[in-house]
Amino acid sequence: MQATQSTAQPRRAAMASFIGTTIEWYDFYSYATAAALVFGPLFFPGESRLLGLLASFGSFAIGFLARPIGGVLFGRIGDKLGRKRALMGTLTLMAVATVLIGCLPTYAQAGWIAPVALVALRVLQGIAVGGEWGGAVLLAGEHAPKGRRTFFASFAQLGSAGGLILSMLAFSAVSRLEPEAFMAWGWRLPFLASAVLLAVGFVIRMSVNESPEFEAMQASGDVAKQPLAEAFKAWPLIALAIGANVYGIAGVYFSNIFMISYATQYLQLDRAMILDCMFWVAVLQFFVQLGAATLADRFGTRRMLVILAAFAVVVPFIMLPLVRMGESHTVFAGVAIATLAESGYYAIIAGFVSxxxxxxxxxxxxxLSYQVCGAFAGGLTPLLATVLADRFFPLWWPMAIFYAGFAALSLSCVLLIGRSRPVADEPALDARAA
Incomplete structure (x- = not known):
């Protein structure tokens, strides 16, 4: 009976992490997609397309700036009271904020109250996802069989692809409404659907036991009294972890969020076609992440991270010319090439950093390391890329250099972590971290 339970719990924990983060990222990506498509004219109207789009992406970035708050708040709960308890809180907060976004009046209906309320709810989304990621990674990774931390932790990362798929399906469906209906009420439906997803997530997460490592700490009395203060003592490692995470975050938001607005508003490509392409890219992302995690377990996580980050430096010089051709197959091919690097890197960085x-x-x-990185690399990437697109359009190379730069930064940090910790694989890192 015990053997059966010990086998079932790691799988159940991995699935609960995947489902929970899928719901959280569905909510987060729904806001991002709406920011690219509708929030500008509905909540930040004005004569300038650029200013409306920047204001919309600015509200998107605010959610990222709130993420470190969530990381600290729920990190303290998770390190003192348990991973599972923290995760139930993040799931509830995210779902409530997302449903309320779907109920908001627009600027035309409520004036300045509408954008202020939108930004406030975006902050709550940021706090929720800021606490979600770390707990989901640990719930799966700390239940993992010995030597398989990277693979099991990658199930939390799969939630990003799963959430993107659900979000793209939802917005692809409502974007087929008449433009007037889509702008009037269609965009609200993906947000309101979060209420159903919350119920599903609760049931699944309640079925998982607390992390064995946390239970062992409780039993031995080794629970940190001041987790944040202790974490700051390891600030050189946190700084390297922030840098290592940059590409996994910025690359995804460049390709999956900025490219929607770039393709539809600068290249004037069909909105439904772009969303269809992004849906299939999200499907590809899901399978690439599984494959990368499997390869990392076999050949070494740091080795895989170095290969993928090095490839990422040349990726934008392939992706952007293909997208600019404007055909559905070239758009898909361009973003798919980027996805091979981005998704593979994103899948395995969690187990490496943990x-x-x-x-x-x-x-x-x-x-803290992931969410501080997300506050800048995730929140500012669509904003800065939009400024570059508007300043240099129709040139594409400034955006390619921008993309290559953050890939090179992560490559450097992974190499530095390897030098400071000469054993390449995670089990050795785990032993040395204690």
Missing amino acids: GMFAARIRYTAIS
Whole structure:
């Protein structure tokens, strides 16, 4: 009976992490997609397309700036009271904020109250996802069989692809409405659907036991009293972890979010066609992440990260010319090539980074490193890319250099982590982090 339970719990924890993060990222990506398509004219109207789009992406970026708050808040809960308890809180907060966004009046209906309320709810979304990621990675990774942390932790990362697929399906469906209906009420439906997803997520997460590593800490009395203060003592590692995460975050938001607005508003490509392409890219992303995690378990996580980040430096010089051709197959091919690098890197960076820190501060440390990175690399990437597109259009190379730059930064940080920790694989890192 015990053997059956010990086999079932790691799989159940991986599935619960995947389902939970899928719901969280569905909500987060729904806002991002709406920011690219409708929030500008509905909540930030004006004569300038650029200013409306920048204001919309600015509200998107605010959610990222709130993510470190969520990482610290729920990191403390997760390190002191348990991973599972923190995750139930993040799921509830995200779903409530998302449903309320779907109920908001527009600027035409409520004036300045509408954008202020939108930004406030976006902040709550940011706090929720800021606490979600670290807990989901740990719930799966700390239940994992020995030597398989990277693979099991990657199931939390799969939620990004799963959430993007659901979000693209939802917006692809409502975008087929008449333009007037889509702008009037169609865009609200993906947000309101979050209420159903919340119920599903709750049931699944309640079926998972607390992390064995956290239970062992509780039993030994080794629970950190001040997780944040202890985490700051490891600030050189946190700084390297922030840099290592940059490409996994910025690359995805460049290709999956900025490219929607670039293709539809600058290249004047059909909105439904772009969303269809992004849906199939999200499907590809899902399978690439599974494949990359499997290869990392076999050949070494750091080796895979170095290969993928090095490839990413040349990716934008292939992707952007293909997208600019404007055909559905060239748009898909361009973004798909980027997805091979981005998704593979994103899938395995979580297990790599989580192995850098001791279990007693791990929730706080990895949440802080990931969410501080997300505040800048994720929130500002669509904004800065939009400024470059508007300033240099029709030239594409400035955006390619921007993309190559953040890939090179992550490559450098992964190499530095490897030098400071000469053993390449996560089990060794785990032992040294304690």
